[in-house]
Amino acid sequence: MEQQPRIGVYICHCGVNIAATVEVEEVAEAAADLPGVVVSRDYTYMCSDPGQALIKDDIREHDLNRIVVASCSPRMHEPTFRAAAEQAGVNPYQVEMANIREQCSWVHKDKQQATEKAKLLVASAVAKAVHLEPLGDREVDVTPGVLVIGGGIAGLTAALDVADTGLPAYLVEKTDHLGGRVADLNCTFPTLESVSDLLPPLIERVQNHPNVTLFLNSEVKQVDGYVGNFEVTITGTADQEEEVLEDRTASVGSIIVATGYDVFDPDRKPEFGYSDYPNVITSLEMEERLLEGDLSVNGRTPERVAFIQCVGSRDIQLGNPHCSRVCCMYTAKQSRLVREMLPDAEVTVFYIDVRTFGKGSEEFYDDARGTGVRYRRGNVSEIYRKPGEPERVVLVAEDTLLGQPVDYEADLVVLAVGMEPRDTTNKISQLLKLPRSADGFFLEAHPKLRPVDTAMAGVFLAGCCQGPKDIPDTVAQAKAAASSALIPSIRGSVPVESATAVVNQELCAGCGMCVEACPYDAPALDQLWCVSRINPVLCEGCGACAATCPSSAIRMQHFTAEQVLAQVDALVSS
Amino acid sequence: MAQTDFEPKIVAFLCNWCTYTGADLAGTSRIQYPPNVRIIRLMCSGSVDPTYVLKPLLDGADGVLIGGCHPGDCHYQSGNYKARRRVVALKEILKDAGIDEDRVWLRWISASEGQRFADTVTEMTEFLKEKGPNPMRREWAV
Numbered sequence: 001m002e003q004q005p006r007i008g009v010y011i012c013h014c015g016v017n018i019a020a021t022v023e024v025e026e027v028a029e030a031a032a033d034l035p036g037v038v039v040s041r042d043y044t045y046m047c048s049d050p051g052q053a054l055i056k057d058d059i060r061e062h063d064l065n066r067i068v069v070a071s072c073s074p075r076m077h078e079p080t081f082r083a084a085a086e087q088a089g090v091n092p093y094q095v096e097m098a099n100i101r102e103q104c105s106w107v108h109k110d111k112q113q114a115t116e117k118a119k120l121l122v123a124s125a126v127a128k129a130v131h132l133e134p135l136g137d138r139e140v141d142v143t144p145g146v147l148v149i150g151g152g153i154a155g156l157t158a159a160l161d162v163a164d165t166g167l168p169a170y171l172v173e174k175t176d177h178l179g180g181r182v183a184d185l186n187c188t189f190p191t192l193e194s195v196s197d198l199l200p201p202l203i204e205r206v207q208n209h210p211n212v213t214l215f216l217n218s219e220v221k222q223v224d225g226y227v228g229n230f231e232v233t234i235t236g237t238a239d240q241e242e243e244v245l246e247d248r249t250a251s252v253g254s255i256i257v258a259t260g261y262d263v264f265d266p267d268r269k270p271e272f273g274y275s276d277y278p279n280v281i282t283s284l285e286m287e288e289r290l291l292e293g294d295l296s297v298n299g300r301t302p303e304r305v306a307f308i309q310c311v312g313s314r315d316i317q318l319g320n321p322h323c324s325r326v327c328c329m330y331t332a333k334q335s336r337l338v339r340e341m342l343p344d345a346e347v348t349v350f351y352i353d354v355r356t357f358g359k360g361s362e363e364f365y366d367d368a369r370g371t372g373v374r375y376r377r378g379n380v381s382e383i384y385r386k387p388g389e390p391e392r393v394v395l396v397a398e399d400t401l402l403g404q405p406v407d408y409e410a411d412l413v414v415l416a417v418g419m420e421p422r423d424t425t426n427k428i429s430q431l432l433k434l435p436r437s438a439d440g441f442f443l444e445a446h447p448k449l450r451p452v453d454t455a456m457a458g459v460f461l462a463g464c465c466q467g468p469k470d471i472p473d474t475v476a477q478a479k480a481a482a483s484s485a486l487i488p489s490i491r492g493s494v495p496v497e498s499a500t501a502v503v504n505q506e507l508c509a510g511c512g513m514c515v516e517a518c519p520y521d522a523p524a525l526d527q528l529w530c531v532s533r534i535n536p537v538l539c540e541g542c543g544a545c546a547a548t549c550p551s552s553a554i555r556m557q558h559f560t561a562e563q564v565l566a567q568v569d570a571l572v573s574s
Numbered sequence: 575m576a577q578t579d580f581e582p583k584i585v586a587f588l589c590n591w592c593t594y595t596g597a598d599l600a601g602t603s604r605i606q607y608p609p610n611v612r613i614i615r616l617m618c619s620g621s622v623d624p625t626y627v628l629k630p631l632l633d634g635a636d637g638v639l640i641g642g643c644h645p646g647d648c649h650y651q652s653g654n655y656k657a658r659r660r661v662v663a664l665k666e667i668l669k670d671a672g673i674d675e676d677r678v679w680l681r682w683i684s685a686s687e688g689q690r691f692a693d694t695v696t697e698m699t700e701f702l703k704e705k706g707p708n709p710m711r712r713e714w715a716v
Contacts, residue, residue, distance in 0.1 A: 073598045074615070102601025103613055107692070113609045120612055226649070433591065433647065435599045435686045443599070455595055455685055499617075517620075519651040542650035543621025547660070559616055564626055571585055571612040572633040 005036035005130045008064040009122065010055060012046035012071035014101055021105035023115040027070065030119045034126045038062050047077050052084040059088035066090070066129040070098035070122045075455065076446070091134035093498060093558055098125035120571055127570035131563045135498040138536075142228040142253040144489040146482070147172065149220055149428070150258035152180020153471060154463025154478040156202050158256045161482035163211035167489050170250040171206065172215045174237055174424075178203045180260055181464075184284055186291040188471055189333040190364035218245060219424075223431055227458025228253050228494035253494075254458045254485035257442060258478065259428055261419040261464035264312025264320070271382045272311070272415060277393055280383060280413045283327070286334050295341060295412065298391060302411035305338050306395055307331045307349040308380045313418030313468075314352060322439045324418030324468040328355045329364070331416045336368040348374045348408065350397055358470060376408075377401045383413060419468040432459050441467045452481040458494075460485045499558035500539035501546055505531045507553035514545035514554060582636035582702035584611045584695070587626060589619045591649035592684045593641025599688030607692040608699040611639065618642070619680075620653025624664050627678055631668070634711035636702045637677045639694070644682040654682065676701075677708065 009031040013019035024042040032040035039058050043051050046069055058064055067090060069081045074097040082092035098121040108114040146162045148155045151173030162169035177183070185195045206212050221235040230252050236245030266274035266282055274280050279297040281289075289295055295302060309331055313324040328351070335347050354375065356362045369375060378397040386392040386409060395408040421440035429436055435455050437443040442465050445453035452460050462481040463474040488494045503514075503523070510530035514523040522538035523545055525531070534545070534554075543556035552561070588594040594615050600607065616622065619642030627638045640661065642654040657680060665675035679698055683691045 073601070075595065075598060099598075099613070099615075102598040104609075106601040106604055107607055108609045109606060110609070117609045117612070124612065124614065429686045430644075430647070430684070433595075433643075433649075433685045435595065435688070438603055443602075455598075517656065540650060542618040542653050543616065544618065544650065544653050544656050547621050547623040548656070556617075556621055559621060561623055561625065564614060564616070564623075565629055567614050568585060568626065568630050568633070568635075571614070572583060572630050572635045 003065055005066055006038045006062065006064045007036045007066045007068060007126060007129050008055065008058045008062065009034075009037055009040040009068045009126060010046050010051075010070065011040070011042040011100075011122070012051070012069065013042060013044045014071060015044065018071070018101050018105040021108060021111055021114045022100060022118045023111065026115055027100075027118045027122055031068075031122050031126065034123055036066070036130045037126060038064060046071050047080050052080070055081070055084050056088040059085065059090055064090065065094060066132055067095045068098065068122065068125045068129050069095065070100045070118065070125065072101040073099045073103070093135040094129070094132045096125045096129040096132060098122045123570040124567040127566040128563045131560065131566055133557065135557060138496050138498045139493040140228055140496050141493050142488045142491070143230075143251045144168065145170065145250070145252040146254050146256060146485045146489065147230065147232050147250050147252045148256045148258055150180065150260055150463070150465070151175075151178040151216075152258060152260045152463060153182045153199070153202070154260070154474045155180070155256070155258035156206050157475050157478035158258060158462050158482040158485070159212055160202070160206055160209065161479055162486060163209045165486060165490070166211065167486065168211055168213065168252075170213045170215065170232075170252060172218050172220055172234055174217070174219050176217050178206065178216075182471065184287060186287045187333070189329045190358070190360040192333070213250070215248065220428075220431060221247065223255070228488050230255055230458065253488040254460065255432065256460045256462050256481045256485050257428060257432065257434070257465055258462040258481075259422050259424060259465040261468065262422050264417040264420055266311060266415050266417055268318060269311060272308070272380070273383050273393070274415065277383065277385060277413075279391065279393060279411060280415065282415050282417045283330060283334065284417070286414045290334065290337050293341070295338065297412055300391055300411065301342065303345055304410045305335075305342070305345055305347045305412045305414070306408060306410035307335055307347075307414045307416060308395070309349065309351045309416045311415040311417050312420070320418065320420065320439075322468065323355065325355070326468060326470045327416040327418060329358065329361055329470065331414075332356070332365045332368040332373075334414060335373040336371050339371040339373055346374070347372070348376055348410075350376055350378050350380050350395070352377070352379060358472065376406070378406060419464055422465065425465070432456055434459065437467075439467065441465060452477055452484055458488060499541045499556070500536045501534050501541065501543065501554050501556050503532050503534055504553045504555065505529070507551045508532050509551050509553070511550065513548050513550065517544045517548040519544075580703055580707055582610050582699060582707070583634070584637040584639055584698060584702065585630040585635050586611050586613045586639040586641060587616050587619070587622050588613055588641040589643060589649070589653070590615055590617045592643035592647065593619075593681075593691065595685035596641070596683045596687045596691040599685065600692045601688075603688045605688055605692040607695040610699045611695045618648070618650050618653035619657035620648070620650065620655075622657055622660065624660065624667070627664055631673055631677060631708060632710055634708055636708045636711070637679065637698055639698060640678070640680045641683050641691070642680070644684055647684065673710070674705070677705075
């Protein structure tokens with residue numbers, strides 16, 4: 001413990017994410033003069049292999065015993081740098097991070113101010129590092145099993161993958177049936193496979209699987225615990241009047257959120273007259289009609305059918321700037337099916353851009369056009385009833401390729417409504433402490449490297465609750481979420497914070513206030529010696545006892561008063 | 575000191591699970607706020623020792639922000655309630671010591687409230703600019 005601090009400081013550019021706002025070289029120079037600092041460098045990507053090698057080489061060459069990395073949030077890369085330090089012989093708890101990206105370069109524009117703040121944050125981290133002590137690793141046992149919220153295709157797929165490993169899967173579904181939104185579809189693009197061939201076998205497997213516990217008409221009420229050991233309380237849904245189910249609980253190692261999406265409400269675009277005209281319908285209502293094989297409106301077979309894309313998507317005024325990613329393809333599918341059912345009808349699609357990125361999608365779109373579907377580039381601004389012909393409406397649009405206004409008559413209009421975050425997203429977000437992105441969907445931990453993880457360890461995302469996607473992408477993500485969620489259960493234990501509270505028995509007066517303060521019963525009074533002792537296995541490391549102790553006899557390791565006050569000094573006294 | 579030139583120094587103690595993550599979300603969402611806040615990460619708002627608040631104020635910081643999980647949401651069950659009680663008591667002590675107790679803010683900001691974190695920092699910075707520098711700063715400055 002008495003080792004002389006030899007600190008290495010590493011300032012990350014994060015490409016331009018930090019370097020564009022913070023003068024990284026200047027920060028590295030300033031850090032070099034701080035007490036205890038032996039080397040101070042800046043580098044393009046500290047988290048990259050060469051970046052980590054830089055740290056490891058310095059540790060060996062300069063005999064460093066503490067590392068300070070100024071880069072992204074410790075929630076992002078602390079494990080990376082702890083591991084790198086450990087490989088070179090430095091205790092992982094002697095690594096400290098300064099968050100100069102999320103809490104500096106990304107939230108400030110003024111280069112000088114951001115640079116000054118970054119210097120302070122680095123000084124604060126160095127001040128803490130001087131006092132860092134080595135700690136040993138701790139693990140806790142995992143309650144095997146995964147809870148899946150949502151019984152749509154994402155939830156079904158994830159639950160099956162979990163159950164097939166032999167571990168318990170708990171599937172919670174709000175409604176009285178499984179299948180989610182996919183159950184409302186007729187057939188899928190780009191293979192025109194019938195949903196009745198696709199979904200029922202999946203549902204049947206889930207229902208009959210010995211390792212799946214189903215909770216229908218249920219929702220998650222409360223979540224306690226953390227990765228490895230979640231205690232989930234499940235309650236009956238409110239609309240279940242006849243027999244309100246009693247609360248039940250499930251103990252699991254991880255949780256998968258697969259709560260899906262809401263469909264855009266077309267009444268929020270009153271200019272389309274969705275509630276006024278019986279022949280203006282949504283794409284989901286069109287699925288129902290295609291399934292029934294009846295496209296007539298008030299008994300009349302339509303002669304002219306129009307599709308309007310991007311209804312409620314890519315619309316900044318409505319607060320939905322995002323693309324819903326499925327509408328182009330389901331419109332191609334529906335328009336093509338209409339051509340087949342009504343060969344004499346004229347079918348026109350009004351679009352802004354056509355996006356067909358999936359496997360086989362561009363080919364499918366080409367085929368749709370080959371069947372005679374007409375694509376007109378233009379935004380429809382209004383729909384009104386044709387005077388004298390109550391069964392027909394007129395679409396007012398501008399053909400942006402011709403640069404001409406268009407009045408297009410139609411007997412049936414299909415609004416390609418987009419996807420929105422579920423109305424329950426906020427509730428789930430509060431329950432599981434999940435952040436949401438600007439579009440309102442759940443936020444993944446990293447858009448590229450951790451697309452199914454969340455900011456909460458042990459909680460994963462599958463399907464459209466994370467953002468709009470088609471069935472193949474949803475299933476792929478559900479399988480990814482299942483495999484990530486299974487890691488704690490299969491590993492059998494999860495690493496937990498080694499930072500626990502310890503009692504200095506020479507200072508302890510045995511008053512017992514720490515016993516009162518602790519929610520985990522970790523401290524207990526030793527009646528013989530009249531002092532408190534903290535059981536490190538029960539201690540969760542919150543530090544409440546340390547702040548409560550009137551004798552300052554308790555040290556919250558890794559967040560000691562000495563360390564915190566050194567940080568304050570570095571931040572304030574400059 | 576002209577009020578317009580005055581840039582308050584705010585020390586923020588944020589709990590790892592809610593407010594620190596909320597501050598990260600403000601970052602990933604690129605929500606801009608004044609650079610006056612300097613964040614210290616703690617595991618829980620319930621671990622904020624009174625000295626953590628007193629020291630920066632005595633050293634001349636203009637404000638101290640404590641950020642924790644919303645009531646009922648504490649990762650450690652009840653740490654935020656402990657913080658709340660402690661801050662109430664601490665404010666009494668500050669009053670007796672002649673230090674403005676409204677330089678200490680306790681706010682509940684969840685991991686999903688990046689905007690709220692940015693708004694809180696903006697609001698607190700404006701408030702402290704209006705209020706002027708912590709007199710301790712002058713008394714202690716050489």
